[in-house]
Amino acid sequence: MMPKFPFLKNKDPKNTSKVFIPSRRDFLKIGSLATGGLLLGVNFQCSGPRGETITFAPNVYLSIGSDNQVTIVAHRSEMGTGIRTSLPMIVADELGADWSKVKIVQAEGDEEKYGDQNTDGSYSVRMFYEPMRRAGATARHMLLAAAAQKWGVEIADCRTENGEVVHSGGKKIKFGDLVEAAKDLDMPDAESVALKEFAAYKLIGRDVPIYDNLDFATGKAVFGADVDLPDMLVAVVKRSPVIGAKVLKYNEQKALAVPGVNRVVKIEGAGIPPGLDKALEGVAVIADNTWAAIKGRDALEIEWDLGPNEAYDSEQQLKEMLASTSVNGQVRRERGNFNAARQQGGQVIERTYLVPFYAHATMEPPAAIAHVHGDGTCEIWAPTQHPQWARQAVAQALGIDYQDVKMNVTLLGGGFGRKSKPDFVVEAALLSRAAKLPVRVQWTRDDDLHHDFYHAQSAQRIRAVLDKNGNLNGWNHHTVFPAIGATANADELHPSDGELGLGCIDFPYEVPHIRIETHESKAHTRIGWLRSVSNIHHSFAINCMLDEVAEAKGQDPVDFLLGMLSEDKDLTFDGELKGDFGNYGEPLEAFPWNTRRLRGVIQKVAQESNWKAAVSSGKKVGFAVHKSFLTYVACVVEVANGDNDQLLIPEVHYAVDCGIGVNTDRIRSQFEGGAQFATSLVLNSAITLKNGKVQQNNFDGYQVIRMPQSPKKIHVHLVESMEKPTGVGEPPVPPYIPALCNAIYKLTGERIYRLPYKA
Amino acid sequence: MEKYTLIINGKKESLEAQPEMPLLWVLRDILNLKGTKYGCGQGLCGSCTVLLDDVAIRSCAYPISEIGDQKITTIEGLSPEGNHPVQKAWVTHVVPQCGYCQTGQIMNAAALLKRNSNPSEEEIESAMAGNICRCGTYNRIKEAIITASKSY
Numbered sequence: 001m002m003p004k005f006p007f008l009k010n011k012d013p014k015n016t017s018k019v020f021i022p023s024r025r026d027f028l029k030i031g032s033l034a035t036g037g038l039l040l041g042v043n044f045q046c047s048g049p050r051g052e053t054i055t056f057a058p059n060v061y062l063s064i065g066s067d068n069q070v071t072i073v074a075h076r077s078e079m080g081t082g083i084r085t086s087l088p089m090i091v092a093d094e095l096g097a098d099w100s101k102v103k104i105v106q107a108e109g110d111e112e113k114y115g116d117q118n119t120d121g122s123y124s125v126r127m128f129y130e131p132m133r134r135a136g137a138t139a140r141h142m143l144l145a146a147a148a149q150k151w152g153v154e155i156a157d158c159r160t161e162n163g164e165v166v167h168s169g170g171k172k173i174k175f176g177d178l179v180e181a182a183k184d185l186d187m188p189d190a191e192s193v194a195l196k197e198f199a200a201y202k203l204i205g206r207d208v209p210i211y212d213n214l215d216f217a218t219g220k221a222v223f224g225a226d227v228d229l230p231d232m233l234v235a236v237v238k239r240s241p242v243i244g245a246k247v248l249k250y251n252e253q254k255a256l257a258v259p260g261v262n263r264v265v266k267i268e269g270a271g272i273p274p275g276l277d278k279a280l281e282g283v284a285v286i287a288d289n290t291w292a293a294i295k296g297r298d299a300l301e302i303e304w305d306l307g308p309n310e311a312y313d314s315e316q317q318l319k320e321m322l323a324s325t326s327v328n329g330q331v332r333r334e335r336g337n338f339n340a341a342r343q344q345g346g347q348v349i350e351r352t353y354l355v356p357f358y359a360h361a362t363m364e365p366p367a368a369i370a371h372v373h374g375d376g377t378c379e380i381w382a383p384t385q386h387p388q389w390a391r392q393a394v395a396q397a398l399g400i401d402y403q404d405v406k407m408n409v410t411l412l413g414g415g416f417g418r419k420s421k422p423d424f425v426v427e428a429a430l431l432s433r434a435a436k437l438p439v440r441v442q443w444t445r446d447d448d449l450h451h452d453f454y455h456a457q458s459a460q461r462i463r464a465v466l467d468k469n470g471n472l473n474g475w476n477h478h479t480v481f482p483a484i485g486a487t488a489n490a491d492e493l494h495p496s497d498g499e500l501g502l503g504c505i506d507f508p509y510e511v512p513h514i515r516i517e518t519h520e521s522k523a524h525t526r527i528g529w530l531r532s533v534s535n536i537h538h539s540f541a542i543n544c545m546l547d548e549v550a551e552a553k554g555q556d557p558v559d560f561l562l563g564m565l566s567e568d569k570d571l572t573f574d575g576e577l578k579g580d581f582g583n584y585g586e587p588l589e590a591f592p593w594n595t596r597r598l599r600g601v602i603q604k605v606a607q608e609s610n611w612k613a614a615v616s617s618g619k620k621v622g623f624a625v626h627k628s629f630l631t632y633v634a635c636v637v638e639v640a641n642g643d644n645d646q647l648l649i650p651e652v653h654y655a656v657d658c659g660i661g662v663n664t665d666r667i668r669s670q671f672e673g674g675a676q677f678a679t680s681l682v683l684n685s686a687i688t689l690k691n692g693k694v695q696q697n698n699f700d701g702y703q704v705i706r707m708p709q710s711p712k713k714i715h716v717h718l719v720e721s722m723e724k725p726t727g728v729g730e731p732p733v734p735p736y737i738p739a740l741c742n743a744i745y746k747l748t749g750e751r752i753y754r755l756p757y758k759a
Numbered sequence: 760m761e762k763y764t765l766i767i768n769g770k771k772e773s774l775e776a777q778p779e780m781p782l783l784w785v786l787r788d789i790l791n792l793k794g795t796k797y798g799c800g801q802g803l804c805g806s807c808t809v810l811l812d813d814v815a816i817r818s819c820a821y822p823i824s825e826i827g828d829q830k831i832t833t834i835e836g837l838s839p840e841g842n843h844p845v846q847k848a849w850v851t852h853v854v855p856q857c858g859y860c861q862t863g864q865i866m867n868a869a870a871l872l873k874r875n876s877n878p879s880e881e882e883i884e885s886a887m888a889g890n891i892c893r894c895g896t897y898n899r900i901k902e903a904i905i906t907a908s909k910s911y
Contacts, residue, residue: 219794676895
């Protein structure tokens with residue numbers, strides 16, 4: 001089963017935007033099913049014996065002990081966005097807890113209990129801002145009621161502050177002293193409970209340091225590979241070098257001769273298509289320690305049937321994809337009549353854009369620990385973005401019930417979409433079953449680069465028609481790339497509506513004639529999503545082309561784009577789309593496509609970066625704007641020549657409209673890091689395949705940005721807004737790519753049509 | 760298997776290992792010191808950085824047989840409570856995002872400041888070039904090193 005991915009969804013976005021607040025009844029029902037963890041439904045109903053801590057847990061996210069300990073559950077995965085801080089701090093703020101004393105506990109994978117835990121698509125804050133406030137407000141209301149009852153005063157005269165209820169007359173009582181009384185009160189309706197005024201918040205809208213700050217600095221933070229179980233073995237796997245390759249035979253003798261190697265186990269792979277949640281075919285070496293497993297794997301002798309992808313050459317496919325864009329494709333959006341506009345004469349600018357496969361290369365390569373018990377049940381510890389899918393994939397691979405898999409989520413040493421896929425978690429489960437002991441499967445860096453779910457390589461062709469007055473009259477965008485869905489369904493040959501919805505089909509400018517077309521391509525390797533997904537190549541092509549059009553018109557690119565936007569309105573693309581517009585899983589009524597907000601970030605970035613002055617003073621600056629994941633972002637990048645003609649990036653400005661900014665420090669850090677990440681995509685990284693095999697083995701072949709090349713100063717300007725909050729994990733990447741390319745053009749005089757750009 | 764006695768974080772540790780086993784796996788798998796991270800296995804990313812007599816080395820590419828009586832300092836020994844000036848600066852600037860590469864970054868920064876207590880921005884960049892951060896925390900790393908240098 002394919003789980004839901006809002007950004008790829010075509011229909012019925014309601015499912016994913018549903019807020020999940022377990023009612024008291026749900027809570028008790030779930031509590032009775034719970035086998036462990038934090039959920040203390042029983043304590044909610046009964047008093048403990050004298051002297052024992054009593055816990056008040058009005059919902060699954062929050063509990064308060066009679067010892068004053070406030071514990072909040074982080075139910076989304078922490079991969080660096082700060083979500084493990086940002087969601088709990090919303091609960092704490094609404095509750096009025098003493099944040100410095102709040103304990104955060106990571107939830108295990110359990111959708112029934114916690115709602116959606118698929119940490120992807122930049123939607124954790126968007127989806128849970130309100131449920132978290134309601135979770136906090138419900139508890140606050142009950143504590144206030146308990147205090148008011150105790151004191152015989154009006155609830156309205158009480159407030160919460162730093163873990164206490166405070167009466168306007170000056171009386172104070174700690175939360176812990178109200179637990180016993182609060183738990184007997186009726187629970188207010190979470191949907192109608194009064195929330196605080198925004199101005200009353202003390203955490204939301206401010207810079208809040210991450211919860212794990214000190215643990216990161218002292219090495220105490222626990223990532224996937226850090227979990228240690230008694231008698232645990234370590235597995236390193238030799239996987240099919242070509243997608244679809246099958247093991248014909250293997251000789252394990254030399255591997256078994258390596259000191260510390262315990263056993264060799266074959267893993268049955270899914271073949272073709274490889275699937276999004278299946279293990280690859282391979283042979284695992286299981287040993288006492290990681291080094292022995294690596295050496296054992298080196299000693300394996302395997303004969304492969306490489307299968308139909310044996311001759312696959314990614315460069316050859318890219319050429320074919322590019323050629324396909326010169327003819328008519330499948331029309332996905334049509335406004336006016338592009339061909340007529342083209343025939344009316346004027347100037348036609350036609351450009352093509354190529355983007356390679358990219359690997360995620362998370363600093364922590366995939367690793368997972370499984371313990372399949374004697375009774376067939378299984379416990380997992382994994383750095384997974386999607387604990388529920390991982391749990392399901394493990395259950396399926398082992399042929400056991402979903403309820404018999406316990407999924408513990410560790411910190412993730414980077415995710416960027418890679419750790420949404422549970423293939424490595426499935427491997428751990430299969431190997432633990434075979435070894436009858438706990439097993440950690442450890443991917444090496446070459447495993448990570450060779451067997452990723454890559455960002456798809458793409459070819460695009462854009463034709464821009466300027467009429468006789470020099471106005472942009474026609475826009476024809478061809479895009480072709482293997483679809484993510486093709487990894488699970490080989491018949492999927494065109495980009496999906498969901499993928500086109502990522503910054504291509506929603507071209508927002510007032511051009512009278514628009515035609516957007518797609519072409520067929522096959523997946524010969526595993527395709528997945530990488531930080532901002534198809535927005536990467538779409539924003540690159542669209543914004544580089546718009547910069548070129550502005551130049552052809554002799555107009556400043558900022559002025560040009562402001563002029564291309566309609567008056568303030570919500571775009572709907574009605575009657576123009578041949579398929580559905582996913583809007584990142586949200587109804588357009590709830591999250592409109594608003595031209596005022598796009599204009600707002602363009603104006604803000606121009607102002608904050610002193611765009612006009614920078615241009616006229618000869619600074620090499622590039623500009624681009626791109627909305628993704630419902631967040632509006634404009635970007636200005638400055639480049640310069642350093643010593644030995646090394647490209648320098650002295651300054652970056654972002655203007656960001658993500659609605660309410662919840663943890664402003666983590667918003668800025670996502671943009672700082674997003675600029676660095678996107679710099680790698682422009683300047684350094686590419687995955688290529690020859691004879692079906694990935695050519696890059698480590699950080700020497702797959703290069704990423706290092707400190708000397710990295711942007712020196714990154715300024716993040718937030719638009720003050722009371723709109724609903726939207727995500728910031730992915731939106732920094734798309735506009736930065738073309739802004740950097742447009743800046744490099746100013747420096748070198750050469751446009752960039754292919755990534756990565758080699759100076 | 761050979762017997763080794765290592766001086767790690769001021770303590771003697773005796774253990775048995777294959778001579779070619781990299782220090783990284785000795786630390787992680789034998790001594791259960793998990794603060795030092797695996798990132799590439801070839802000394803290309805710096806996640807596994809530890810100090811050998813105050814010099815930063817890549818423990819993933821350093822066989823145990825070559826260590827001898829040189830003193831090893833890992834993140835656990837830099838200051839368990841996070842009181843080292845580099846760690847304090849890291850906390851002040853909220854440097855980490857995912858956090859995985861940060862122990863290696865901190866060890867490398869500590870070695871830099873030990874030999875050059877007042878590095879220029881360029882010197883910082885060049886000294887830290889071997890440590891990759893995929894989340895892109897480079898700007899804050901630089902700020903934190905400058906802050907920490909004021910305590911030296």
